[in-house]
Amino acid sequence: MKMWSGRFRHALDPDFERWQRSFDFDQRLLRHELAASSAHARALKDVGVLSSSELIAILEGLEKIGKLAATSPEFLADSEAEDVHHFVEKQLVALIGDAGYKLHSGRSRNEQIATDLRLYVRAAIDQQRMDLRDLADVLLAKAEHAGNAAMPAYTHLQRAEPVLVSHWQLAYVEMFLRDADRLADCRRRANVCPLGSGAVAGATLSLDRRVMATDLEFDAPTSNSIDSTSDRDFVIEFVNALSLLALHLSRWAEEMILFSTQEFGYIHLPEAYSTGSSAMPQKKNPDLLELTRGKAGRVIGNATALMIAVKGLPLAYNKDLQETQEPLFDSAETMMTLVPLVTGWMKAVEFDYERMQQAAQSGFMNAWAAATYLVQRGVPSRQAHEQVGRAVQKCVERGCELQDLPLDEMRSINPLFDQDLYTSLTLESVLAIHNVPGGTAPPRVRQAIIDAKHKIEAISEEAHAHP
Secondary structure: OOOOHHHOOOOOOHHHHHHHOOHHHHHHHHHHHHHHHHHHHHHHHHOOOOOHHHHHHHHHHHHHHHHHHHHOHHHHOOOOOOOHHHHHHHHHHHHHOHHHHHHHOOOOHHHHHHHHHHHHHHHHHHHHHHHHHHHHHHHHHHHHHHOOOEEEEEEOOEEEEEEEHHHHHHHHHHHHHHHHHHHHHHHHHHOEEOOOOOOOOOOOOOOOHHHHHHHOOOOEEOOOHHHHHHOOHHHHHHHHHHHHHHHHHHHHHHHHHHHHOOOOOOEEOOHHHOEOOOOOOOOOEOHHHHHHHHHHHHHHHHHHHHHHHHOOOOOOOOHHHHHHHHHHHHHHHHHHHHHHHHHHHHHHOEEOHHHHHHHOOOOOOOHHHHHHHHHOOOOOHHHHHHHHHHHHHHHHHHOOOHHHOOHHHHHHHOOOOOOOHHHHOOHHHHHHOOOOOOOOOHHHHHHHHHHHHHHHHHHHHHHHHOO
């Protein structure tokens, strides 16, 4: 029996009926539907709609549905269920009889789906933040292992200045920690309970909304029933946060791909996450990295699809909102599968520190240090920049590095250059000169590692606060 069939005299067109069903994908919400239904059942008992025996029967029936779904995949093969709400009602009535129909007293599927989706997003955020913690932790371990190894940093994909390898790896830690923070912020706004909102105007029974919210570990009930049943901001915000995470992973993947080429040679691709060519026997291809880069387009596309789906909807619930579920599920599941794989790749990858170190000592990456040498002797910055640029041009013509240019040549450009210039141009000195918070000087990077550890530990502590 349909949940709405009393008004109708004619059956649905079979093709339309199959087409409009959502159970094939919203069955993912089953455990959340069961939890929300249990909270609603207890509220119905409190207002006298259910007897104690009926409440016990309903709660036991809901628990049994969850166990059957977990142990018997064929249990979910229901060609009649319109959606997860209809499925639960059907199964509950089959298990306990007509008392199962009482569960729908004072509620609407509009508030049910809004509640289930919030529970889904909340659980997905908690899992994603743990996955990001693990990824950041592996990156941090790699940074510690790199020690004082150096590499070129790039701007415009041209060698710019030398940095510690650990400083470069910590840049990604910062990205992923921001993603974790964004998700936590999204969770805070999502964690309010729509139960008791009814179809649009509020429940028709005097249900205790605060008790239901507490029962489901929400912070509070939602404030407006019209908004509650039509709001999908939390879905859009969550998927947009995931799209930023996907973007960061795509940037990471692109850089790993570049650095694994023979032209760079900074990275040895882990074979467990690579494949070969069916035609060229010598090839080892960065498949995980390329798919990571490709997944970003998928998640970003889902974020756009969500905004388009709701942009023209009047208040409150419209069936269009059913179209927000699949982009949500696809994005969440894509990222929850991807991030652990990226973590595994990072554990397995090997860096060629010797090659990186060599690359950090060529390409005039000590030019700013040479200009700083003059600035510290009173030369205006713009003039120092110009004069060192002229020195670089001399080196280009001679095919040498700045540290190889004789002192008399340097003094012909500016007599303030002295023998101690060459000490300031060594790799160690160039790294050390960036001695500011956030800079690549070794003491600053060691402190940054400590700070990052505290941030990662904070994610774990927050996870324990949301069991």
